[in-house]
Structures are given as C-alpha cells and as structure tokens.
Amino acid sequence: MQSIILVTNIKFVRRQGLAWRTILIQNPAKLRLVKGQLQLENEGGKHSLPLEDIIALVLESPQISLNASLLSYAQDQGVAIITCDKSHMPNGVMLPFHAHSRQSRVAYIQQSCTKALKKRLWQRVIQAKIINQAVCLQGAGGEVKRLITLANQVKSGDPDNLEAQAARYYWTRLMGKSFKRGNNDLVNAALNYGYAIIRAYVARSQVAYGLMPTFGLHHANELNSFNLTDDLMEVLRPFVDHYVFEMQAEGLFREGESLPIECRQHLAGAGAWLCDLEGETHSLANTCDKMAAGLVCAMENNSPALLPLTEFKIGKLG
Numbered sequence: 499m500q501s502i503i504l505v506t507n508i509k510f511v512r513r514q515g516l517a518w519r520t521i522l523i524q525n526p527a528k529l530r531l532v533k534g535q536l537q538l539e540n541e542g543g544k545h546s547l548p549l550e551d552i553i554a555l556v557l558e559s560p561q562i563s564l565n566a567s568l569l570s571y572a573q574d575q576g577v578a579i580i581t582c583d584k585s586h587m588p589n590g591v592m593l594p595f596h597a598h599s600r601q602s603r604v605a606y607i608q609q610s611c612t613k614a615l616k617k618r619l620w621q622r623v624i625q626a627k628i629i630n631q632a633v634c635l636q637g638a639g640g641e642v643k644r645l646i647t648l649a650n651q652v653k654s655g656d657p658d659n660l661e662a663q664a665a666r667y668y669w670t671r672l673m674g675k676s677f678k679r680g681n682n683d684l685v686n687a688a689l690n691y692g693y694a695i696i697r698a699y700v701a702r703s704q705v706a707y708g709l710m711p712t713f714g715l716h717h718a719n720e721l722n723s724f725n726l727t728d729d730l731m732e733v734l735r736p737f738v739d740h741y742v743f744e745m746q747a748e749g750l751f752r753e754g755e756s757l758p759i760e761c762r763q764h765l766a767g768a769g770a771w772l773c774d775l776e777g778e779t780h781s782l783a784n785t786c787d788k789m790a791a792g793l794v795c796a797m798e799n800n801s802p803a804l805l806p807l808t809e810f811k812i813g814k815l816g
Contacts, residue, residue, distance in 0.1 A: 519551055519553065520552075520554045520766060520767050520769050521536075521547070521555050522556045522762070522763060522766040523538070523555070523556065523557055523562060524558045524559055524586075525540060525561075526559050526562065527539065527540040527559070527562050527563075528540070528562075528563050528564075529562065529563065529564035529565075529568055530565055530568055531565070532546065534549065534571070535547060536548075536555075536572075549571060549575045552572075553699075553769055553783050554577065554578040554695075554698060554783075555577055555579045555580065556580045556588070556695070556766045557580065557582060558582045558586050558762070573592070573593075573594045574594070576594055576702065576706055578593055578698045578699065579591065579592040580592075580694070580695070580698050585756065586691075586756070586762060587687070587690060587691055587694070587757075588691060588694035588695060588698070589694075591697070591701060593698075593702055594706065603708070604708030604794055605708065605710055608709055608710060608713060608794075609713070610797075611797045612800070614654075615796075615800055616655075616715040616716070618802040619715050619793075619802050619805060620655055620656060620716040621652055621653060621654045621656060621802070622807060623716075623729060623732055624649075624656045624660065624732070625650075626808075626809070627661065627664075627732045627733050627735065627736070628645055628648055628649040629645075629646070630733060630734075630735075630736035630737070630809065630810040631645055631668045631736045632645035632646055633736065633809075633811060634739050634740045634743070635668060637740060638743050640671040640672060641671070645668065648660045649664075655716075665679070672739060673685060673743065673746070684751035684753060684755075684757055685742060685746055685751060688745060688751070688761055688765065689742050691757060691761075691762060691765050692737075692738030692741065692742060692768060693731070693735060695766055695769075696731055696735075696737070696738060696768050696786075697731050699768065699769055699782065699783050700730050700731045700734070700789075700790075701727040702786070703783075703787045703790040704726060704727060704730070704790045706787065707790040707791050707793075707794055709726060709794065711723060711724045711725065712725060713725060713726055714726045714728065714729045715729045730790075733789075734782065734785075734786075734808065736810050737768070737771055737782065738765070738768070741765065745764075769781060769782050769783035770782070773785045773808040773810065774809040774810075774811050775788055775807075775809070776806050782808075785808045788806055789808065792804055792806040793805050
C-alpha cells in the first residue's frame, strides 16, 4: 500500500518528486491562512504548509475550524476541499469557480457537443472501465475472458447496457457470491469512501479545464451537479475496487466496527496512486487533469480518440 507520512495529526500522502499533497485531518484543529501558507494549530502545536503544494484537503473531524480567507485562497490555488459526515464518509466538495481563463469558450464547446459524439465518448469510457475491471479481477485471481468479450461488444452509447452485465459478473467474482453493491457493510463503505475521493479529483480537474461538471455525456440527472464527473470517473472505479479487495483480503474489515482509520488514510491518498496513460506513468490526480484536457480536445475536434483514458495495470491481461 502507498506509504503515509504522519506528522502529528496530519496525514501526508505524497510521491517522491511531485510538488503536491493530499492532507487528511482527522482530529480537532484550527486552520488559517498565514503568509500564503496553511497554518494548522492543534494540541501538538502549530504546523505550516504551502497551499501551492496541496491538491486536496480532507476534513474528517467536525471540530475543525477555518476562515473565509483560507477558503478563498485555497480556491485560487485549485485546492479541492472535501468534507466528511459524522461517520467519516466524504459528503461534499468545494471547488474553484470559473478557474479556467477560457471558461466561456470551453462552455460553448461542451454545449455544442453532438448527441452522436457523446454516445461515442461514452462507448470508449465503458470499454475502458470494463477492461480495467478485468485487470482488477485478474489481479484477484479471477477469470476475465467474459469481461474482455463484453468490452469488445460495447456499441456507441452502450444501448445493450453491457456495463451492467459486466458489473454483475465482476462483483460476485471479485468480492464473493454473497456480495451486493449497495449493502450496508464495511466493504461497500470503503468503496463509497474511495469513490467519493476520486470523484472530487475528477471534478476538480474538470473545473480547472473550464468544463461544467453539471452537463454529462451519459449521466443526465437534473438533481446532480456532477453528471460529467460521474461519467469520467467510471474509468477509475476499478482502482478503488482493487485496493478495497486487498484490504478485505488482509482482514482489515471487522463487522460491527466503523471503517478503520488505516483504510480511510489509504483511500484519502488516491491522488498519489499510479496510473498508465498513453504509455506513461502518472499519478491519479495528474491523470484526471489529462483526461479533462483530452475531453475538451475530443469535443472540439469531434474525435473520441482524443480522449485519453487511463489503464489500470497489475499484470499483463490475458
């Protein structure tokens, strides 16, 4: 699992050579802006961090206080601020507003995207999701030929809903025959926690590149402000699935208890997980940026092939 550097009550999740961090704060603290830096004060003293090095701030404790100047500056720096409910599950995200210099141009491109192009883009997303599920399942020792076949059969817009067929095959073989997505258990709690974290990363990147997360390719719920985010994060869900499977295999989930701290720490650091994108290795957070930029390019040029979709690689698929 990704290493987590612990400094008092702050969890730093970082990778060598990258100038950003995900900060997970689990205990009471006072946060303020001091000379362009995040200053955290708690029972252990005061600690300062440059906001320009932070990509996401996860606030788990209800006893964390922060002021408007810190919130405003964090948005200027493109920091996603994720809040959690009383059971430590992410329940909200604060994102920069109109952070892109060509916001109106990108909005026009997005709104001009034809239905046919949206369907072809969704086809690519679902194919990539199913392939990543196959890689995840193979890493867990499962048979993947069925998933590969389904991925190759996905048509424009996925009219046959092969995404759902793949899910039915995938979940029972990855998590066990008794597993049901949506049940009230620790495995589902861990999945939901991880999905919420990567959702925040995807949304942050989309806003940064001038996209409007409300308007999706496939998702179109008028009560959902993140339809486009939910479209693109489908490709990344198997990354969470893999790590939650490993946690389950290691016996970290003990029914009757809450989601363990070590599980939340690791999932909160999803931005540092490594992905393959177009033959290169990137962090998941950087991958989200590249996917957002590529989506704008694909829409502008009416070419689904210009949307780069990350690949999850544990071993060679076959």
